[in-house]
Amino acid sequence: MTPYLDYTVGAPVADTRAPAGPIEQRWDRRRFEAKLVNPANRRRHTVIVVGTGLAGASAGATLAEQGYRVVQFCFQDSPRRAHSIAAQGGINAAKNYRNDGDSVRRLFYDTVKGGDFRARESNVHRLAQISVEIIDQCVAQGVPFAREYGGLLDTRSFGGVQVQRTFYARGQTGQQLLLGAYQALSRQIAGGGVEMHPRTEMLDLVVVDGRARGIVARDLVTGEVSTHLADAVVLATGGYGNVFHLSTNAKNSNATAVWRAHRRGAWFGNPCFTQIHPTCIPRSGDHQSKLTLMSESLRNDGRIWVPKAAGDTRPPGEIPEAERDYYLERMYPSFGNLVPRDIASRAAKAVCDEGRGVGPGGQGVYLDFADAIARLGRDTVSARYGNLFEMYERITAEDPYRVPMRIYPAVHYTMGGLWVDYDLQTTVPGLFAIGEANFSDHGANRLGASALMQGLADGYFVLPPALNDYLARQESEPLDPGHPQVEAVRQEVVERLDRLLSVRGDRTPESFHRELGRIMWDECGMARNDAGLRRALARIPELRQEFWRRVTVPGTGESLNQQLEKANRVADHLELAELMCLDALHRTESCGGHFREESRTEQGEALRDDEAFSYAAAWEFTGTGRAPVLHREQLDFEYVHPTQRSYA
Amino acid sequence: MNLTLRIWRQAGPDDPGGFSTYRVGDISPDMSFLEMLDTLNETLALRGEEPVAFDHDCREGICGACGMVIDGQAHGPQPTTTCQLHMRHFEDGATVDVEPWRAAAFPVVKDLVVDRSALDRVIGAGGYITAPTGSAPEAHATPVPKEAADAAFEHAACIGCGACVAACPNGSAMLFTAAKVVHLNLLPQGAPERSSRVRGMVGAMDAEDFGGCTNTGECATACPKGIPLSAISALNREFLRGTLR
Numbered sequence: 001m002t003p004y005l006d007y008t009v010g011a012p013v014a015d016t017r018a019p020a021g022p023i024e025q026r027w028d029r030r031r032f033e034a035k036l037v038n039p040a041n042r043r044r045h046t047v048i049v050v051g052t053g054l055a056g057a058s059a060g061a062t063l064a065e066q067g068y069r070v071v072q073f074c075f076q077d078s079p080r081r082a083h084s085i086a087a088q089g090g091i092n093a094a095k096n097y098r099n100d101g102d103s104v105r106r107l108f109y110d111t112v113k114g115g116d117f118r119a120r121e122s123n124v125h126r127l128a129q130i131s132v133e134i135i136d137q138c139v140a141q142g143v144p145f146a147r148e149y150g151g152l153l154d155t156r157s158f159g160g161v162q163v164q165r166t167f168y169a170r171g172q173t174g175q176q177l178l179l180g181a182y183q184a185l186s187r188q189i190a191g192g193g194v195e196m197h198p199r200t201e202m203l204d205l206v207v208v209d210g211r212a213r214g215i216v217a218r219d220l221v222t223g224e225v226s227t228h229l230a231d232a233v234v235l236a237t238g239g240y241g242n243v244f245h246l247s248t249n250a251k252n253s254n255a256t257a258v259w260r261a262h263r264r265g266a267w268f269g270n271p272c273f274t275q276i277h278p279t280c281i282p283r284s285g286d287h288q289s290k291l292t293l294m295s296e297s298l299r300n301d302g303r304i305w306v307p308k309a310a311g312d313t314r315p316p317g318e319i320p321e322a323e324r325d326y327y328l329e330r331m332y333p334s335f336g337n338l339v340p341r342d343i344a345s346r347a348a349k350a351v352c353d354e355g356r357g358v359g360p361g362g363q364g365v366y367l368d369f370a371d372a373i374a375r376l377g378r379d380t381v382s383a384r385y386g387n388l389f390e391m392y393e394r395i396t397a398e399d400p401y402r403v404p405m406r407i408y409p410a411v412h413y414t415m416g417g418l419w420v421d422y423d424l425q426t427t428v429p430g431l432f433a434i435g436e437a438n439f440s441d442h443g444a445n446r447l448g449a450s451a452l453m454q455g456l457a458d459g460y461f462v463l464p465p466a467l468n469d470y471l472a473r474q475e476s477e478p479l480d481p482g483h484p485q486v487e488a489v490r491q492e493v494v495e496r497l498d499r500l501l502s503v504r505g506d507r508t509p510e511s512f513h514r515e516l517g518r519i520m521w522d523e524c525g526m527a528r529n530d531a532g533l534r535r536a537l538a539r540i541p542e543l544r545q546e547f548w549r550r551v552t553v554p555g556t557g558e559s560l561n562q563q564l565e566k567a568n569r570v571a572d573h574l575e576l577a578e579l580m581c582l583d584a585l586h587r588t589e590s591c592g593g594h595f596r597e598e599s600r601t602e603q604g605e606a607l608r609d610d611e612a613f614s615y616a617a618a619w620e621f622t623g624t625g626r627a628p629v630l631h632r633e634q635l636d637f638e639y640v641h642p643t644q645r646s647y648a
Numbered sequence: 649m650n651l652t653l654r655i656w657r658q659a660g661p662d663d664p665g666g667f668s669t670y671r672v673g674d675i676s677p678d679m680s681f682l683e684m685l686d687t688l689n690e691t692l693a694l695r696g697e698e699p700v701a702f703d704h705d706c707r708e709g710i711c712g713a714c715g716m717v718i719d720g721q722a723h724g725p726q727p728t729t730t731c732q733l734h735m736r737h738f739e740d741g742a743t744v745d746v747e748p749w750r751a752a753a754f755p756v757v758k759d760l761v762v763d764r765s766a767l768d769r770v771i772g773a774g775g776y777i778t779a780p781t782g783s784a785p786e787a788h789a790t791p792v793p794k795e796a797a798d799a800a801f802e803h804a805a806c807i808g809c810g811a812c813v814a815a816c817p818n819g820s821a822m823l824f825t826a827a828k829v830v831h832l833n834l835l836p837q838g839a840p841e842r843s844s845r846v847r848g849m850v851g852a853m854d855a856e857d858f859g860g861c862t863n864t865g866e867c868a869t870a871c872p873k874g875i876p877l878s879a880i881s882a883l884n885r886e887f888l889r890g891t892l893r
Contacts, residue, residue, distance in 0.1 A: 062781040077703060077761075078768050080808055081711040097788070133784070140784035142777040142832050144801035151791025169801055175710055176804060183776035190772030198765065221757055250705040284678040289686055290707045391709065394732050460781045508693045510686070555698045559660065560758045562701055563693055 004578060005537060006627045007586070013618060013633035018122035018422040023108075023639055027126040030422065034465045035472035042067035045471050046230040048215055050202045050257055052079030054174070054452060055435025056236030057181035058459030064185075064193030066464060071228055072185075072194050073217055075201040075252060075565075080182045083238060083250040084455060087174025088295035088388065090158065090166035091138075091452040093131040098155060102163040104128045109640050111450060114160045114340055115415070115443020116592035116608060117642040118270070118616065120635060122422055123440050127450075130457040135167055137460060141180040145169050158448035159296055160340035160647070166449045171295050171388045177452055181459070201565065202257045203493045205233065205264045205431065208485050211474075212431035216493045220565065223558040225497070227490050229479050231471055232430045234463065235261060236455075239414035239436040241274065243573045243580065244525070245517020247411035248280060248293040254569035255576050258418050258437050266426035267618040267631060269419035269439030271576070272584035275446055275593045276526050277412030278344035281395055281405075282364040291410040292395060294367070295388055296448040299337045299344075301372035301381065302405070304328050306365050310355035316366055316404050327351055335647040342445045342593045342606070343647060345409035349526050350604070352408075359406040368404035409526060413451060415442040415593065416583075419618040419633070423466035424458060427618075430470065434458035439616065444592025497557050500567045505550035509567040512547045516540070516570070516577055524581050529597040533585040537578065541625050544574040579619060579628065586630070589613045601644070610642050649675045649740035653688070655700055656747040661755050667745070677736035681724065682707060682714060684735055701759040707731040709872065712807030715814065716760045717747040722811040722870040729809060729872045749810055751819035752857035764810045766856040767824060774848030775828040777838050796834050803831040805873045815870035818859030823867035825853050826883035827875045833886055843890035850887055 019029040037045065045068050049060045052074040060072045074082060094107040107128035112119055135153070139145065145167050146154040155164045169176040188194040199220045206214035206227065214229035240255035241247040262268045279294045305326045307319055327347055329336045339347075348365050351357065358364050373381050378401060382389070389400045396406070418426050418433040420440055425432050435455040442450065479486070523536035547570065555561045590599040590606035591613070599607045614637075620629040650673045658665030672688050679687075682704050689699035705713040709732040718724030724733045738744065746760065754762040792800075804827070812823040829846050832838035838845070861880060868877035 058781070065780045076705060076711070076713060077764060078712075078808065080768070080771075081705055081713050083706060083711070086706045086708055086710050095787070133782075136784040136787045137779065137781060139787040139790075140777065140779035140837055142800070142835050142837050144797050144804050144831065144835070146801075147792055147794045147797040149794050151793050151797075152788055169804075172710065172805065175807075176801070179804065183771060184779070184781075186768060186772040187776045187778065190769075198768075250711065251707055252705050285676050287676055287679045287683045287687060289680070289683050292708045391732070394709075394726075394728055394734065397734070397736060464781070504696075506694070508690055510690060552693060552696070554693055554696050560701055560761060561698075563689075563699060 004541070004582065004625055004627050005585070007582065008627065008629050010620060010629040010631045013631055016120060016421050016633065018120065023121060023125045026122050027129055031465050034469035037468050037472050039067050043069055045069065045476060046071060047232050047234060047467065048073070048228060048230040049234045049236060050215065051082065051236035051238060052182070052185065053082035053084035053236060053238055053435060054178055054181055054455030055459040056082065057178065057185045058456050059234055059236060059434060059463050060194050061181060061184035061188050062460055062464050063467065064188035070188070070194040071197070071230060073197045073200045073202055075199065075220060077199055079185055079196060079198060080179065082178065083253050084178045084452070085175045086250065087452055088171045088293065089297040090156065090168035090173045090449040091134065091177060092158070092165050092447070092449045093135045093167060093453065094128055094165060095132055095135060097153060098164050100163045102165050106163065107131060107165065110161050111441070111447060112443070112640040113645060114447040115445050116606065116645060117443065117610070117614070117637060118591050118635065119441055119443030120616070121637060121639055126462065127441050127454060127457050130461045131453050133461060134453060134456045138177055138180050141184060143169065143176045143180045156297060157300055157338060159299060159338045159344065160335070160447045168297065171297070171385060174452060177456065181456070202237070203568065204260045204489050206486055206489050207264050207428060208479060208483060211429045213479050214486065216490050221560050223556070223561065225490060225494050227481065227486055229481060229486070231474065231476055232432065232467060234432045234434060235418065235437050236434045236459065237437045239417065240576055241411045241414050243516070243577050244411040244520045245513050246283070246288060246291050246521070248277060248291050251290055254572070256569055256572045258433070259572040259576050261418060261426065261428065261431060263621050265428045266431055267419040267620050268416070268579060269616055269618050270416040270583065271580045271619065272524070272587060272594050273415035273444050273592065274411060275341060275413040275415060276345040276409045278341055278348055278409050279367060279407045280410035281392065282359055282408040284360070292391070293410070293412060294392060294405065294407060296341070298367060298385060298388060301376070301384065302337065302367040302369050303371060304337050304365055304367055306351045306356040306358060316358070316368070325351070325356070332647045339647045340445060340447060345526055346595060348409055364406040364408045366404035367407045369400060370404070373401065413446055415439065415444060415446055419616070423469065424463055425466065425470065432463060432467065434463050444594055497564065497568065500551065500564060500571070501553050501557055503548065503551050505552045507550045507552060509551055509553065509563060509570045512543065512551065513570045513573065516543060516573060520577055520580070524584050527595050527597050528584050530585065533581050536581045537585065540574065540578045540581065547571065547574055575624060578625070582628070583617055583619065587613055587617065608642070614642070649677070649735065649738070651675060651738065652743040654743060654745045657700070657759055658756050660758060665756065675735050677734065679735045680707065680731055681718070681733040681735065682731050701761050703761050704731060710807060712809035715749055715809045715811055717749065717814060719745050722749070722814040723872055727872060749814035751813045752859070753813065753819060753821065754810060766858070767808050767810060767821065769856065770821065770825055770849055770852045771828065773852030774841065774845035775832070777832055778841060779837070790836050792835060800831045800834040803827045803875060803879060806875055807873055809872065811870045811872060812867035813858065815866040816859065817864055817866065818862060819857070820861045820867070821853050821858040822861040822880050822883065823871065823875055825849050826879035829886055830879050830882050842886070846883070846886040846890040
């Protein structure tokens with residue numbers, strides 16, 4: 001057994017800073033109790049925001065509107081390209097425009113239940129409350145949501161829910177919401193409120209006297225490594241799904257910012273809670289560089305099935321109705337094809353494991369629109385999903401109007417992330433984490449159309465008052481850029497990059513990433529067990545050592561060098577992967593997206609162990625490859641009582 | 649299948665640059681063009697040569713990061729982004745030319761990577777609706793006719809890849825600018841800034857190194873998101889309206 005497995009248990013999380021009192025009043029109470037910074041004084045405070053996705057762009061724009069001096073970073077060539085742009089299906093809000101029984105209370109309830117009772121109630125309730133303001137804000141910005149003929153907003157259903165509360169802009173909701181936030185940010189950049197650094201990647205966090213005071217970043221074009229100082233740092237850097245190599249994340253999405261922050265003292269919450277999305281286009285070969293999602297909204301009208309008999313290789317059109325198994329409709333009659341993602345993914349894996357999968361390698365199930373086209377007509381189906389159908393056809397050369405889509409689960413989202421309190425502050429004072437980068441609102445499984453909601457809630461509405469409060473309570477003294485601790489961090493970054501460039505080995509960063517991804521998918525993917533996780537925990541440190549011995553990075557650090565960028569990200573993935581596996585090993589229950597084969601009900605569903613695991617795991621870093629310290633945040637459910645989730 | 653690639657290599661903005669020839673074998677028809685370049689880059693890296701630099705990120709046709717001129721066409725022979733162009737559209741044994749976007753306003757950073765920040769500056773000059781956080785009225789306070797909302801969406805689908813500029817013989821950014829002006833000016837929420845928006849954005853566009861529009865229409869042909877050429881006439885109308893009043 002490696003020493004890494006001998007983690008110790010530290011003091012539990014003493015205070016989440018969530019206000020007391022009735023849950024409906026907590027957010028109001030926090031806003032009232034939060035200290036304010038006089039508008040005239042805000043310009044004197046500098047806030048660094050890293051990332052320009054929904055959370056980062058909305059935070060940067062809002063903080064600048066309020067008068068703070070914002071310095072913002074993204075590694076893309078433009079803030080408009082952050083990966084929020086790829087979100088397809090929609091954004092939830094408890095508007096109850098349909099009069100179908102929706103309410104803030106129901107969105108709160110659905111989210112806590114959907115997360116399999118592993119989220120903090122106070123945060124989730126706040127998210128549900130804010131959801132309605134987000135839609136107002138986005139409409140005011142000109143986000144072209146889908147509308148009914150009367151001119152009012154249209155909504156649709158999403159998984160795990162029996163009301164229609166998902167607002168959408170065809171299959172490009174993330175794009176339209178991000179462009180709204182990007183445009184608000186652009187207004188601030190043009191007006192001087194935000195100093196924007198595109199093509200600049202954060203490589204480390206500067207902590208001085210126990211507070212986050214800045215970052216070290218590399219200009220990806222010139223290679224210059226520079227230090228930027230501030231009064232607070234906000235990480236809006238997204239999730240870590242790319243640890244798996246193949247995922248629906250963008251190719252350059254990475255965990256470096258959160259991992260570096262973790263190494264500097266920010267605890268990492270529930271790293272094993274990763275979401276496998278049920279509807280992605282299956283892999284076509286070893287050349288595959290990423291996986292493409294097909295929006296969950298397709299499950300509104302598409303029916304999922306496989307042949308009843310294993311090894312049935314007939315084309316789908318030749319398989320008669322009676323020989324098809326619409327397994328989700330059969331197993332979960334009340335939610336049918338709209339069960340939550342974790343359940344739909346595991347069911348797909350189960351039927352493929354039985355040898356009933358379709359397509360090359362039997363790694364796929366059908367998503368069939370024949371009934372919908374017969375019922376609604378091709379035009380209606382096209383109006384709802386046209387762009388998704390086109391995308392599918394471009395990638396697979398198959399026409400989904402005529403042949404059912406083939407889909408298979410893929411890594412999509414990470415519920416885990418930096419541990420934050422009610423104010424989205426990490427355990428490093430002055431360091432905040434928003435959007436997918438934090439662990440806060442989705443528990444062990446995120447419901448569809450809730451990521452966009454959370455990103456914008458954090459950036460537009462939750463972070464700004466929290467930051468006011470933090471800054472109002474600090475003595476703001478400018479930090480000397482020559483402070484030895486500042487220079488030391490910069491020096492560490494430079495040395496690390498030099499090391500990557502100087503190995504000159506015989507394997508590319510991509511080959512290590514691919515190998516790591518295979519380990520993680522096999523042992524820490526849709527289903528996990530003790531033996532597999534131990535295998536991964538033995539193999540990952542070996543791979544990490546091999547990486548530092550054998551990696552090759554051509555070129556120099558003084559210009560655009562995409563291999564160097566990649567190598568640095570893979571190096572961090574090789575550390576984070578280990579913590580993900582340890583977290584998965586220690587949590588011997590199943591919950592949400594975390595499915596331990598040892599812990600299941602007689603029907604094969606995830607079986608929670610509330611006695612032992614009704615907590616969020618917050619891990620403290622102690623050194624590379626050294627056993628971390630576990631801090632437990634006990635979760636109390638005062639309003640939604642934990643039950644075995646049932647969607648049958 | 650096998651291809652011969654003639655790829656533009658350029659160390660930096662001041663380097664004159666030139667074509668280098670590479671042979672790539674074992675290409676699967678299901679690969680995207682970028683995955684094919686990935687395999688080339690893996691080979692180059694293992695030989696200790698510098699891989700070909702190109703911008704890319706989402707690889708599902710929505711972030712707008714990728715873009716290269718393939719055999720003289722922006723994003724290549726299909727009406728899609730480079731990341732969504734699959735190798736099944738190429739002939740085995742063919743020679744394919746790969747170049748960066750060519751436009752005065754998009755200086756080459758390295759190889760196939762160009763600087764498109766001029767597009768961000770055009771947006772910053774008015775491509776938004778001023779609605780500070782917290783100030784929004786209830787979303788249903790102003791119904792928007794479905795036709796207007798749908799047309800706004802179609803123009804809002806622009807991904808800012810710059811193919812329109814690269815395809816235009818004049819290097820004009822009219823289609824890009826028009827798409828945003830039409831999107832926002834069609835909506836009631838965009839009405840108060842209707843005139844200042846179009847003036848600001850056109851002014852910013854003129855201040856960059858973009859050329860003028862001569863109605864060639866190459867932009868709309870190259871656009872992977874199908875922004876219609878009619879957007880440009882709408883932009884001209886808006887501009888006239890915004891300057892005469």
